[in-house]
Amino acid sequence: MTELLPMLTTGATLAQIGDVFMHEVTLFHYLFVSAAMFALGVIGFLSRRNIIIMFLCTEMMFQGAGLAMIAFGRYHMNLTGDVFVIFILTIAAAESALALALVVLLYRRRETLDASAWAELRG
Amino acid sequence: MSLVANPFVLYLGIALGAIGVVVAMPRRGLSPQVIGALVAAAGLGLALLSMGIKAGENAPSLYFYVFALIALGASLRVITHPRPVYAALYFILTILASAGLYLILAAEFLAFALIIIYAGAILITYLFVIMLATESPSAEEPEAQGAYDRYSREPIASAVAGFALLAAIVGLIATGLGTAPPERRPMDTSSLIERMPRKVERSLVEAGLPANIRVERVLDDMTAQVAFPRGYEGDALIFPRPVEAGQTVNVPLPEGFTIDNIELVGWQLVGGHPLGLELAGIILLMALLGAVVLSRKQIQIDDDRKIEAAATMRGGAA
Structure with missing residues (x-):
């Protein structure tokens, strides 16, 4: 991995750095960061009460998953992980459009962003 | 371990x-x-x-x-x-x-x-x-x-x-x-280069070959079969050998010819996941329509206003 960065700065691409294999330990570092980002997203979703922040935390979970996919793609030397991250970006854009429209709708009804204002939806 | x-x-x-x-x-x-x-x-x-x-x-x-x-x-x-x-x-x-x-x-x-x-x-x-x-x-x-x-x-x-x-x-x-460490090998891009003759052509012209050459086929990631319709005097460093008009010869690819990351991702996306690409388009369209429908203001109209509006519409049509 240490020889990877000089290659990157000189404009080498994945095709050229294909000979530099990523070690499992290096992969594990990236997976730890992605899992930590996912966990922080979960905590934020569970503990924050602002609807917008809750949706922001789901986006953070998307980020964690995407980082894991890119790292695995680099480790296995194929680009399926990259393509899946493109799809994740698409889904995240669609989800945020719908979610924010819902937030605007909910805010118009109750004049608050508090998620517990809708607690009766629990049934 | x-x-x-x-x-x-x-x-x-x-x-x-x-x-x-x-x-x-x-x-x-x-x-x-x-x-x-x-x-x-x-x-x-x-x-x-x-x-x-x-x-x-x-x-x-x-x-x-x-x-x-x-x-x-x-x-x-x-x-x-x-x-x-x-x-x-x-x-x-x-x-x-x-x-x-x-x-x-x-x-x-x-x-x-x-x-x-x-x-x-x-x-x-x-x-x-x-x-x-x-x-x-x-x-x-x-x-x-x-x-x-x-x-x-x-x-x-x-x-x-x-x-x-x-x-x-x-x-x-x-x-x-x-x-269970997986078996891994370096990414093989030669088959991709074979499917991009125009890109090879462009890089050869940039390296000094005449602009009217035509890449017939890319043999592997080192050489390409190039047709010279007008002939060539052999003045470029990459291929210092004259070629007569209409001849087809094997030319080595320029040094440092590679496929960029964006080209690799593009091939993988369009060639490997075309259905996913179409579905992503549909999902985006649905999200667009859904957002428009959701955030539109709901207006309550009572029955009298509805009858009135219907009457004016009927009058306008007649």
């Missing part, structure tokens, strides 16, 4: 991180965010240390640590900051640091796509909605905020749940990944 020096150091780091997050969470009374952030950073450092000792020379570069620290620190601020606008801005910082991590992982196209789509488009929409849906602070109490932003709900329980999930994932990977 385990990937960490001592799993208990890793778990200790994760537990410290959980304590730091709980301390930093906004709640009634004191919420010392600096102390919480420091404790969480210590936990992260402990966890990284337990991985780094085992890594030795395979440890990732310094830039990894920098970007990881920025990404996780900004993520912590996203979930602990009481003001939604600042939380969204810190999320942009998380995105930028993730893009840096993507760059280290040689995913250049996605790094910039991430910045453009997430930081540029999605987060701006979030900021707009935050500004639309937040009461403007009154003149006498500019710091007034809803209680739902100032106090979090069950910070201890949610931190325990989140970090138990983290410990389970990390523990499973640390002990389970090493058992």
